[in-house]
Structure formats: structure tokens, C-alpha cells
Amino acid sequence: GQQVMQIPQYQHVQEGEDFTTYCNSSTTLSNIQWYKQRPGGHPVFLIQLVKSGEVKKQKRLTFQFGEAKKNSSLHITATQTTDVGTYFCAGGDNYGQNFVFGPGTRLSVLP
């Protein structure tokens, strides 16, 4: 079945440093979504990417969908303590079924 992996599992950065997490799927995706989960909280939607090679920006966050629609990345510029949390990607396959979450990347930001 479809598998979604993320690297790294953990990332510790100093406030102001950049951060990137990578998401890879074993199958071609129809779309990919990114969610953020604060400690003790629930996942909150950040963005959805649909098109091959698509790049979207939200303030300090940049999201990219790979040309082959099998990988994606989230880049945060100049991290802040409010960025702390776990970032999950979730991919939908081409059959309209199986919306699978990756294991997440846990980000810690040291002030």
C-alpha cells in the first residue's frame, strides 16, 4: 500500500535559523497537504498542493510539490519559537482513496 515518509524525524534549531522537512511517497500523489500540530494539540491545516512543481508561500513558509508528484518539502525561513510543533504531510493517491499521513517532523526552536 501507499507509504509516506518524512525526514528528519526531529530537528532542533536556534531561533532565526532556517528549517526544512521533506516528504516522500512510494506512489504518485494526486495532492499533498501539510498540517502543523502543536504539543498537546490537534493537526491544523496549513496548505494543499495539487499541481506538479507547484510552489506556494505563506509568509515565512514555502511549500513545494515535486515534478513527479511523489515528494514535497516545507521550508521555514528564520524560525521563531511559535513555529514549534510537529509538521505532517498527508498525501492522497490517484484513485481518490487512501489519504495517508507521514510520521511527522518534530521541530524544536531554541530561543
Next chain:
Amino acid sequence: EAGVAQSPRYKIIEKRQSVAFWCNPISGHATLYWYQQILGQGPKLLIQFQNNGVVDDSQLPKDRFSAERLKGVDSTLKIQPAKLEDSAVYLCASSLEQVNTGELFFGEGSRLTVL
């Protein structure tokens, strides 16, 4: 706009006992999901409904888990009998759009501890 409501927030039971979780999705959302999130892992889909019909329950342990969505609105997830490995947060999510497109809105979750 009210969010996805779940109850109870916390539940502690002993193994072999039963438990039920309730979810009220955002009004008008046709698609409803139940996810299991074990500590330190990503959410794992248990079952998804489109209105009151099951779209995917391939990862639901049907010998002990059951779920229903009566009248295409509220949903309940039941575990009977519970095992130690069922300790997790059970997240309900809903989506306005059809399956696997559009934003998922998650509830606060129901944290289950099985002793």
C-alpha cells in the same frame, strides 16, 4: 463557525473493557474521518465516511472496532474489547469536499488510556 466536537476528551479503562467516542462534524461537511494517533506517530486512518456510507475501512480492526455515522451527521467509534495497544488519541476530522480533497478540520481528540 463551530468546530469539530468530540467527547469524551479523556478516558481511562482496563483492558477487555469497552469504550465509545462521539464526534459531531462541522455542519454541512459530508466527509468524516476517524484517525488513531499513537504517541510520537502520525495519524493513521481508521475509517472514512461520505455522508452515512463507508468509503474506506480497510485499516479498521473489525474484530474489535466498529463505527457508524447515523443520518450522515454524528458518528461514534466503539472499541470492544480494548487492548493495551489501543492507547492513543482518537481524532475525528471532517471535510466539506469529497474524499481526499480539501482541508481536513480536526477535533481536539479523545485520549484513551488502556491499563
